[in-house]
Amino acid sequence: MAYDETTFRRTDDQATDPAAYRANTLAATEQRRRTEELDAADTTDALRRDDGRDRLGIHLGWEVVLLLAAGAFGFLLWQLDKNAFQRPALDALLITGATIGLLTLGAGLTLRAGVPNLAIGPIALAASLHYAEQGDLGLVKAAVPALIIAAAGAIVVGLLIVVLHVPGWAATLAASLGVIVYDQLRVAPEVVQGRYDPTDQAFFLFGGFALLAVLGGALGTVTPVRRWLGGLRPTDDPARRRGVAVALPVIGSLLLSSVFAVAAGFLFAAQSAAPIVPGTGLEWTGIALGLAMLAGTSAYGRRGGVFGTLFAVAAFTLYLDWSNRKSLDIALFATAACVLGGGLIVTRLVESFGRPLAPAAADWNAAPTTAATNWTPDLENWTPATATGRTDRWDDGPWGSSR
Secondary structure, three states, X not given: XXXXXXXXXXXXXXXXXXXXXXXXXXXXXXXXXXXXXXXXXXXXXXXXXXXOOXXXXXXXHHHHHHHHHHHHHHHHHHHHXXXXXXXXXXXXXXXXXXXXXXXXXXXXXXXXXXXXXXOHHHHHHHHHHHHHHHHHHOHHHHHHHHHHHXXXXXXXXXXXXXXXXOOHHHHHHHHHHHHHHHHOOOOOOEOOOOOOOHHHHHHHHHHHHHHXXXXXXXXXXXXXXXXXHOOOOOOOOOOOOOOHHHHHHHHHHHHHHHHHHHHHHHHHHHXXXXXXXXXXXXXXXXXXXXXXXXXXXXXXXXXXXXXXXXXXXXXXXXXXXXXXXXXXXOOXXXXXXXXXXXXXXXXXXXXXXXXXXXXXXXXXXXXXXXXXXXXXXXXXXXXXXXXXXXOOOHXXXXXXXXX
């Protein structure tokens, strides 16, 4: 039998308080705002957890493999020609290593920044053609215009990426197509007219590359530096703008990679005894990106090693010299495809085994909690406070239930 009391029965003509609806509307608005704040906090916390210290064991293990590969190719080259590691052949080997190393440094730097520079190969070829034509004016007079144009182009592309927030690979691909137009304006190979001979500085050039490679790899393992450099890397929505804070690392990485490409192109031309053949230069872009990924730099730009770039470049340089002495007619595009394929495999290894270990889950406690949560406008589900035991001692008196 249901209990019905007319005193508490709601009538149709009962007045409704508008303030109650306003309070409910404000509470719902506050709840939505609080939910958005919690979602943003969860995204930030997830990013910080993902930006924790990586496991470098996979990088160190892979760098040992690269060192062994370099030793194997060095042994094959020594067996083929005992004079390969004596001057002047050693000087040419070091110059080639420094040239490829500069391209690899530029590719790895822009990968870590989230804006892979696909124009480094065409820029290097354009610099080689420019030095072949203007080298008779002197190294400085020939280098200054090339460096200015490359730096200006890098700044323009960087501003385009930051302002429009477009993918870095797409913007640099467009830039590379423009540079290829300049490269293919020539219809015949250009004879090198410059007299600069880099072999006298071969040890210093390769040593400078090695120092930059190791220092850059070591800095990449520092969490604040990695976060600052990779500010443009997508975390949730890749189309969401990152703000002006990413302008410096994006433009700076593109600028440095373009300067490295110009320097590599000049070394290519200065070392070459044959005329510079016009082309696209994209094969060197593929080789540089592939070597950067083979060195342990993830294609996502998140992770990287310390000595991998140095060992990968050394191994590839020795392989090129060995294949040339063996008269292996292998196209550079085919070599670039193989190096890129290997780099993608290394990326998967690094991403699979380089992530920080998941924190241990807390032991489950079946004991009931005594804390109660009262209702607030920012809570969707709530539980009423449980009644606590009385603290008075009426039951212990003369009228208590124990009597």
